[in-house]
Amino acid sequence: DVVVTQSPLSLPVTLGQPASISCRSSQSLVYSDGNTYLYWFQQRPGQSPRRLIYKVSNRDFGVPDRFSGSGSGTDFTLKISRVEAEDVGVYYCMQGTHWPWTFGQGTKVEIK
Amino acid sequence: EVQLVESGGGSVQPGGSLRLSCAASGFTFSSYSMNWVRQAPGKGLEWISYISSSGTIYYADSVKGRFTISRDNAKNSLFLQMNSLRAEDTAVYYCARLGSSFEGCYWGQGTLVTVSS
Numbered sequence: 001d002v003v004v005t006q007s008p009l010s011l012p013v014t015l016g017q018p019a020s021i022s023c024r025s026s027q028s029l030v031y032s033d034g035n036t037y038l039y040w041f042q043q044r045p046g047q048s049p050r051r052l053i054y055k056v057s058n059r060d061f062g063v064p065d066r067f068s069g070s071g072s073g074t075d076f077t078l079k080i081s082r083v084e085a086e087d088v089g090v091y092y093c094m095q096g097t098h099w100p101w102t103f104g105q106g107t108k109v110e111i112k
Numbered sequence: 113e114v115q116l117v118e119s120g121g122g123s124v125q126p127g128g129s130l131r132l133s134c135a136a137s138g139f140t141f142s143s144y145s146m147n148w149v150r151q152a153p154g155k156g157l158e159w160i161s162y163i164s165s166s167g168t169i170y171y172a173d174s175v176k177g178r179f180t181i182s183r184d185n186a187k188n189s190l191f192l193q194m195n196s197l198r199a200e201d202t203a204v205y206y207c208a209r210l211g212s213s214f215e216g217c218y219w220g221q222g223t224l225v226t227v228s229s
Contacts, residue, residue, distance in 0.1 A: 037212060051217035092157055100172045106156040
């Protein structure tokens with residue numbers, strides 16, 4: 001199975017400051033169709049997950065533009081340009097290229 | 113508005129069975145692949161099963177041979193038959209239309225399954 005490793009696992013951030021989460025996979029996530037099926041999800045406390053980013057860098061509808069995704073191959077990053085209070089929660093990357101699909105361990109973002 | 117509503121969770125003894133359901137509305141259910149994702153208490157997300165619109169099925173190794181995913185397009189419903197349940201299957205189970213692109217991604221509110229003697 002493809003192992004997806006996130007870092008850091010805990011990320012204390014000052015309001016208004018940037019934040020960055022790394023996601024690395026044990027195999028390339030480029031699919032035979034040329035797409036890279038790497039997603040980012042946010043889970044706020046007590047809520048169901050919500051997808052933020054699909055195929056590495058595409059923001060879902062309604063996701064603020066302070067969230068951005070980048071990367072290629074096996075190395076990916078989620079960036080929050082200026083953290084707001086509503087961004088507190090756990091962030092997961094997930095690969096949908098290889099079966100079985102796998103999530104990273106999650107990164108807990110909290111306000112300092 | 114897309115809605116996914118899970119039901120069927122509860123408490124069961126180890127070795128027992130449970131059937132989860134997910135009622136879908138607000139979209140053409142038969143046209144979309146669907147998934148089950150679970151989350152053990154205080155832990156991360158674990159994808160466990162997928163069924164395509166045409167019936168192709170995949171499972172995580174942790175549930176293969178014990179869980180069965182199915183769908184009833186006429187009733188806009190997704191199911192997860194869980195047999196030989198173990199303590200480590202204790203989790204909130206989410207029904208999710210994960211999608212791969214701009215068509216959106218939707219999750220239910222989850223249903224709690226507790227496996228304990």
